[in-house]
Every structure is written in structure tokens, then in C-alpha cells.
Amino acid sequence: MRERIEKFFNDFEKAIKNLKTATEVAEDDLSIDGTIKRFELCYELAWKLMKEYLADLGIIVRSPREAFKQAFINDLIENEEAWFGMIEDRNLLVHTYTHEQSREIFERIKGEHVEELEKFYKIIKQKMADNEV
Structure with missing residues (x-):
């Protein structure tokens, strides 16, 4: 397993847990704004993790859109259109x-x-557990 993939995974794991918690408790403007920032961080880490994982497979991507297309083709994500929606919202x-x-x-x-x-x-957690990276 490549060290960079593991680093991005660990950062993403923390970010997704924080984002989920934030969405559950956000009520006022300050906490909603904080949740939005957590989403932006999570989005960035997700696409960079995809980029590294795909590079390990020999697939080079240079943008989130390319990463999401290839992630869909390579069974990392289930709904390509939902991820394109994330690009627009971000x-x-x-x-x-x-x-x-x-x-x-x-x-x-x-x-x-x-x-x-x-x-x-x-x-991605399952793929890492199965040593597919």
C-alpha cells in the first residue's frame, strides 16, 4: 500500500466523521458555516484520495471531474452524477x-x-482492507 494513499485515507476518515457530526448538530449560522467548511475539506480530501488510488492503478487524473469519472468506472463510487453535483456545489x-x-x-x-x-x-476502506492498493 502506498504511503500517500494511507495518509489521504486517514485524513479523509477524520474529515468525514467530523462532517457527519457537524451536519447532525448544526443549528445556527456559525455552526452551519463551519459545516460548509468541513464539507469543502472533505470534498478536497475525497478527490485527492481518489486521485492517489487511481494513480496506483496506473490511471492519471488531473481534475475532480476526471477523478469522479474514473472512480465510477473503477467501482469507487456508485453515483457519478451525485459527485458532479458536489463539484457544482463546491x-x-x-x-x-x-x-x-x-x-x-x-x-x-x-x-x-x-x-x-x-x-x-x-x-475505499474495504479496498484497503483487502489490500487492493
Whole structure:
């Protein structure tokens, strides 16, 4: 197993647990904003973990979109479109400054994105346990 994959996995594991907890307890603006930041971190770690895992398979990707396409092809994720939705939401969060839109995205984080991130976590954890990296 490559050391970089393990490092990204460990960081991602902590990030997904923190994100899940944050979505469960966020109620006020400060905690919702913190949850949004946790999502951004989780998203970045997920795609970088995918990138490293895929590189270990000999598949080079240079963007999240490429990573998600290849992750779907290689059975790391189940719903490619959901991950493309994460790209859109992450980009909106970085470039949008409206309170209303950030709250709409928070609801998608809570209702959709956490579930997809958790599915990926379980799949990659199993692959690592099976020494497929």
C-alpha cells in the first residue's frame, strides 16, 4: 500500500466523521458555516484520495471531474452524477457570497453529499482492507 494513499485515507476518515457530526448538530449560522467548511475539506480530501488510488492503478487524473469519472468506472463510487453535483456545489460555495444560496447548499450537504461521501469511505476502506492498493 502506498504511503500517500494511507495518509489521504486517514485524513479523509477524520474529515468525514467530523462532517457527519457537524451536519447532525448544526443549528445556527456559525455552526452551519463551519459545516460548509468541513464539507469543502472533505470534498478536497475525497478527490485527492481518489486521485492517489487511481494513480496506483496506473490511471492519471488531473481534475475532480476526471477523478469522479474514473472512480465510477473503477467501482469507487456508485453515483457519478451525485459527485458532479458536489463539484457544482463546491464551486458555488467558493464563488458565491449569498446567505440564501449557502443555506440551500447546506441542505444538500446534509441530505445528499454526506451520504455519497460515506459510501465512498466504506468502499475505499474495504479496498484497503483487502489490500487492493
